[in-house]
Amino acid sequence: MNYDIIIIGAGMAGLTAAIYASRAGKSVLVLESTVQGGQIINTINIENWPGDYKVSGAELMQKIYKQVVELGAEVEFEEVEKIEKLADGFKVTTEDGEYKAGAVILAVGAEPRKLSEKQAKDAGERPISYCATCDGALYKGKPVVVVGSGNTAKHETEYLGNIASKVYHIHHDDPIPEDAAAVFVAIGRVPATEKFAELVDLDEKGYVVAGEDCMTSCAGVFVAGDCRTKETRQLVTAAADGAVAAEAAVKYLGK
Numbered sequence: 001m002n003y004d005i006i007i008i009g010a011g012m013a014g015l016t017a018a019i020y021a022s023r024a025g026k027s028v029l030v031l032e033s034t035v036q037g038g039q040i041i042n043t044i045n046i047e048n049w050p051g052d053y054k055v056s057g058a059e060l061m062q063k064i065y066k067q068v069v070e071l072g073a074e075v076e077f078e079e080v081e082k083i084e085k086l087a088d089g090f091k092v093t094t095e096d097g098e099y100k101a102g103a104v105i106l107a108v109g110a111e112p113r114k115l116s117e118k119q120a121k122d123a124g125e126r127p128i129s130y131c132a133t134c135d136g137a138l139y140k141g142k143p144v145v146v147v148g149s150g151n152t153a154k155h156e157t158e159y160l161g162n163i164a165s166k167v168y169h170i171h172h173d174d175p176i177p178e179d180a181a182a183v184f185v186a187i188g189r190v191p192a193t194e195k196f197a198e199l200v201d202l203d204e205k206g207y208v209v210a211g212e213d214c215m216t217s218c219a220g221v222f223v224a225g226d227c228r229t230k231e232t233r234q235l236v237t238a239a240a241d242g243a244v245a246a247e248a249a250v251k252y253l254g255k
């Protein structure tokens, strides 16, 4: 299937890019490996999205998703495995098939950092979760452990304190307590860019190197949102990138 623009990722950056690209009259395909909405969907209370005070991530993203579909963009739930540059565009390979596009926007965001090898071994067969709000209720009255040293780990520990019989809060190199029924991991996030390392330049942490113009080292490939090198990773900056990347892609196609 041929599209003008293929957008990888249906988080805030990718969905905003889809709105701008569709409204510019382009045929748009959004490819998403999990569910629409991205990393914000488990957040209950967003207080800094202008115009929608105390909105839940799921509600906000569902509204934006609906807008994208109504504007005519297609969305497929497939994980992108590879992007290759061709003489006349790009071939995008997913787990289920192949697509072609004149331009590509990477909006793959970030995913939770995994446990160290040692802690993963310690955890053994016990369930590992990256979201206390999503999975905490499954461990009502049972001891659990939270791994991590930052604010998110603190927040997860407090949240689980109202549900679990006991919450151990440990750091990333401590042993996992034997009686913990589940392990909640909150040790940061890493950009989901590994698959695109041959296509575009990444920095030492794996972020796609690009400035505010969202242009990557590969002509015709644009980047938006948390997976880009930048200072502030928030919803509004992801949305802004989505708009900039889409406009740049439209301009590129017009050349």
Ligand SMILES: Cc1cc2nc3c(=O)[nH]c(=O)nc-3n(C[C@H](O)[C@H](O)[C@H](O)COP(=O)(O)OP(=O)(O)OC[C@H]3O[C@@H](n4cnc5c(N)ncnc54)[C@H](O)[C@@H]3O)c2cc1C
Binding pocket: 008, 009, 010, 011, 012, 013, 014, 031, 032, 033, 034, 035, 036, 037, 038, 039, 040, 043, 045, 046, 047, 048, 049, 078, 079, 080, 081, 107, 108, 109, 110, 111, 192, 195, 224, 225, 226, 227, 233, 234, 235, 236, 238
């Ligand atoms: C717990 C938490 C709370 C937060 N609270 C706030 C807040 O209150 N206010 C605020 O402004 N920001 C907040 N943020 C930050 C905000 O969520 C992010 O800045 C924003 O969601 C980034 O959007 P994105 O589209 O760049 O990436 P993401 O939301 O990460 O979306 C990327 C999407 O790409 C998909 N994807 C990845 N790889 C592939 C692939 N190979 N093929 C297909 N699809 C792929 C992913 O599944 C995902 O859906 C919070 C973040 C977290 C983790």
